[in-house]
Amino acid sequence: MIKHPLNRVATATAVVSLVLAAAACGKAGSSSSSSSSPAASGAGGSAAAANATGSIGLLLPENTTTRYEQFDKPYFEAEVKALAPNVEVKYANAGGSPQTQAQQATTMINSGVKVLVVDAQDSAQIKSSVEAAKAKGIKVVAYDRLAQGPVDAYVSFDNVKVGHLQGTGLLAVLGSKATPSAKIVEIDGDSADPNAADFKSGFQNAVKGHVDIAYDASGLWKPDVAAQKATAAINQLGASNISGFYSANDGMAAGIATSMKNAGLSKLPLTGQDAQLDAVQRIVAGTQSFTIYKAYKPEADAAAQLAVSLLTGAPITSIVNSTKTNGSGNTVSSDLLTPVLVNVSNIKQTVVADGLYTVAQICTPDFAAACKTAGLS
Template sequence: MNATMRKVVIGTTAVSMALAVAACGKAGDNNKKSSSTSSGGSTSIGLLLPDNTQTRYEQFDRPLFEAKVKELCSGCTVQYANANADAAKQAQQVSTMITKGVKVIVISAQDSAAIKSSIQTAVNKGIKVVAYDRLAQGPVSAYVSFDNVKVGQLQGEALLTSLGSKATTKSKVVMINGDDADPNAAQFKQGAHKALDGKVNIAYEQSGLWKDTVAAQKMSAAITQLGAKNIAGVYSANDGMAGGIANTLKGAGIAGIPLTGQDAELAGIQRILAGTQSSTVYKAFKPEADAAATLAVDIAQGKSISSLATTTLTSGSGDKVPSQLLTPVSVTKANIKDTVVKDGLYTVQQICTSAYAKACAAAGLK
C-alpha cells in the first residue's frame, strides 16, 4: 500500500471510530437517563423528619415513605435522617444530603423559618424540595399535608360535643397549643379558635412545644391559676402532649372532663377507651407518606405534579407552593373500630392489652 492510500485508509478509519464512539456515547446517555428516571438506577431521595418524640415519624412515616418509593422506583434509594427536635442539626442534615447528591429532599421542618436558607442552598445546587406535613419556608417545589385548619376545627368541635350542655361562655377551657416554630401549630390553633371562640371561655392558653413534659407543666400552672374545680375542658393540640396533661389532671384529682388530641397515637386511643382523653384526630399516615413519595419520584423523573398538587398555599416566606391536602377524621370512642382499626393502623390486640380489656369490651372492640 502506497503512502497516499495508507493516509486515506487511516483517515477513514479514524472518522468511523469517532462516529462509533459518538454513537455509543449517545446511546449510553439515553440508557443512563432511562436508568435514573424510570428504573431509578442512580436516583437518590432524601427524607428528613423533625423529631422522634412523636412516635409517628419513626413508626409510620419513614417506613411507609421508603416502601412507596421502592414500589414506584425500584432502583431508587432513600437517604434518611431525623433532626431529634434540633433545628441546627436539621440544617446540617440538608448540607449532608446536598453532599450525597440527592435529587429531591423531602423535609418535615423542625423550624419552618430557620430551614429557609438551607432549602435555598439546596435549590441553588439543583435539588428540588418537597415540604412534608409542615410547610417550610423558601423555594419549595411541592407540599403535602392535611388540611390543618380543619384539624383544629375538628378538635374544637369534638371538645364542644364532649362538653355538651356545659359548653357555655362561662365554661373555662385550657388551651395547650403546639410549637410556634411549626407552621402547622398556628393552623391548628386557628381552626380550634374558629370552633371555640364565643362558645366557651378560653381562660388559659400556652404553647406546650409538642412536649409532654412542657404540656404537663403548663397544665399544672393552669390549675394553680384557675382552680381545679373551675376547669371544664382542655384543648391539647396533639396526643403526645395530651399524655402529659392527662397525668397532671389525674394528679390534681380532676376526672371526667374533655381532653382533645391529634395523631391517633396508640396511647391516645387507649386513653380514649379508658376515659382520660375524649378525642383525637386521625390523619392517616399511609396516604400522606404515599403522596409525598409519589411527588418526590415524579419530580425526580421530571414529570408534572399538577394532577397531584391541585391547590396552592402561601408559605411564611411568601412563596406560592403547589400543595396536596388530605382530609383528617375526628376519632372518639364511638368510631375507633371504623377508623384506626379498619384501616389497619392498629389491631384490636395492640389496643386491647390487659389494662384496657374491660374498656375495649364495653366499646365493642374484640
Template sequence: MNATMRRVVIGTAAVSMALSMAACGKAGDKKDDSGSSSSGGGSKTIGLLLPDSVTARYEKFDHPLFDAKVKELCADCKVEYANAAGDAAKQAQQVSSMITKGVKVIVISAQDSAAIKSSIQTAVNKGIKVVAYDRLAQGPVSAYVSFDNVKVGELQGQALVDALGSKAKKSKIVMINGDDADPNAGQFKEGAHKALDGKVDIAYEQSGLWKDSVAAQKMKAAITQLGAKKIAGVYSANDGMAGGIATTLKGAGISGIPLTGQDAELAGIQRIIAGTQSSTVYKAFKPEADAAAQLAVNLLEGKDIKSLATTTQTSKSGDKVPSQLLTPVSVTKANIKDTVLKDKVYTVQDICTAEFAKACKAAGLQ
C-alpha cells in the same frame, strides 16, 4: 535490547497507558453541582428528613411507608433518611449532608420552618428539588403535601364543644397549643379558635412546644391559676402533649373532663378507650406518605406534578407552593373501629393490652 530491558520498556508503556486512560476517565466523569456523578444518568437518591422521634408516627409510620412507596414506584431509587430529634440546627446539618451525598430530591418535615429556609435555598441552588412534608417549610420548595391543618383544629375544637354539650357556654377551658416554630401549630390554633370562640371561655392559653413535659407544666400552672374545680375541659393540640396533661389532671384529682388530641397515637387511642382523653384527629399516615413519595419520584424523573398538587399554599416566606391537602378525621370512642382499626393502623391486640382489657370490652372492642 536484551529481554530484561524489553520487559521494563513494555511494563513502563503499559503503566503509562493505564494512567492515561484513568486520567481520561476521571476527566469525563464530571461532578454536577449536587456533588454526585453526572455520568450514567446521575443519582436516583431521595432524601427524607423528619423532625423528631418523640412524635410516634414519624418512626413507626411515615418513614417505613415512604420507603415502601418509593421502592414501589422506582425500583432503582434509594432513600437516604435522617431524623432531627427535635433539633433545628441538626436538621440544617442533615440537609448539608444530603447535598454532599448527591440526592436529587429532599422531602422534609421542618423542625423549624423559618430556620430551615436558608438550607432549602442552598439545596435548590444546587439543583435539588424540595418537597415540604406535613409542615410547610419556608423557602423555594417545589411541592407540599399535608392535611388541611385549619380543618384539623376545627375538628379538635368542635369535638371539645360536642363533649361539653349543654355546659359549653359556662365552661372554662384550658388551651395548650403546639410549637410556634411549626407553621402547622398556628393553623391548628386558628381552626380551634373558629370552633371554640364564643362557645366556651378560654381561661388559659399557652404553648406546650409539642412536649409532654412542657404541656404538663402548663396544665399544672392553669390548675393553680384557675382552680381544679373550675376547669371543664382541655384543648391539647396533639396526643403527645395530651399524655402529659392527662397525667397532671390525674395527679390533681381531676377526672371525667374532655381532653382533645391529634395524630391518633396508640397511647391516645388507649386513653380514649379508658376515658381519660375524649378525642384525637386521625390523619391517615399512608395516603400522606404515599403522596409525598409520588411527588418526590415525579420530581426526580422530571415528570409533571400538576395532577397531584391541585391547590396552592403560601408559606410565611411568601412562596406560593403547589400543594396536595388530604382530609383529616375526628376520632372518638364511637368510631375507632371505622378509622384506625379499619385502616389496620393498629389491631385490637395492640390497643387492648391487659391494662385496657376491661375498658375495651365495655367499648365493644373485645
C-alpha cells in the same frame, strides 16, 4: 398516580358521618440509608420512574412522637421502592433540633440527592437549607409542615380543618356545659411549627363565643412542658373552675392527662391529634375524649409520589389539589388531605380498619375491661 381513594375519601366520609351522629347525642438525631431493591414498579408507577436512578433525601423532625419512625419513614420508603425500585432513599431524623436538621440537610445536599423531602423542625430556620438545595438544582418537597423558602411542593392535611374538628369535637363533648363562661385550658404546639398556628386558628374559630379560653400557653410539642403548663393552669384557675382541656396533639395530651389525674380531673374533656396508640387507649379508658386521625400512609405515599415525579421531571398536577403560601411568601403547589375525628365509637372503623393498630395492640390487659365496654374485640 393512584391516590388511595379508600383511605382518603370513602373512609373519611363514613367516619365523618359517624362523628356527626355522636356529636348529636406537629433526643439525639439519627440517620440511615436504604436502597430500594430491584422490583416491579408498583401501582401509579411509570416507565421513567421504573428506570430512574439517583437518591431522595428524607428529613424528619423528631422521634418523641411515635409516628415518624413507626409509620412515616417506612411508608415513604415502601412507596418510593414501588414506584422507582432503583432509587435510594437517604434518611435522617433531627431529634427535635433545628441545628441538627440543618446539618443533615447539608450532608444530603453534598451527597448529591436529587430531591429533598423535609418535615421541618423549624419552618423558618430551614429556609437557608431549602435555598442551598435549590441553588444546587435539588427539588424540595415540604412534608407535613410547610417550610419557608422556594419549596416545589407540599403535602399535608388541611390543618385549619384539624383545629376546627378539635374545636367542634370539644363542644360536642361538653354538650350543654359549653357556655360562654365555661373555662377551657388551651395548650398549643410550638410556634416554630406553622401547623401549630393553623391548629390554633381553626380551634379558636370553632369555639369562639361558645366557651371561655381562660388559659392559653404553648406546650412546645413536649409532654413534660404540656404537663407543667396544665398544672400551672389548674393552680391559677382552680380545679373546680375548669370545664375542659385542649391539647393540640396526643403527645402533649399524655402529659396533660397526668396533670389532670393528679388534680382529680380525669373525666373532663381532653382533645388530641395524631391517633397515637396511647391516645387511642386513653380514649377507650375515658381519659381522653378524642383524637384527630391524619392517616399516615396516604400522606407518606403522596410525598413519595411527588418526590419521584420531581426526580423524573414528570408533572405533579395529578397529585396536587391546592396551593399554599409559606412564611417566606412563596406560593407552593400543595396536596391537602382530609383529617378525621376518632372517638370511642369509631375506633374500629378508622385506625383498626386502616391497619394502623390491631385490637390486640389497643386492648392490652390494662385496657381489657374498657375495651369490652367499648365493643372492641
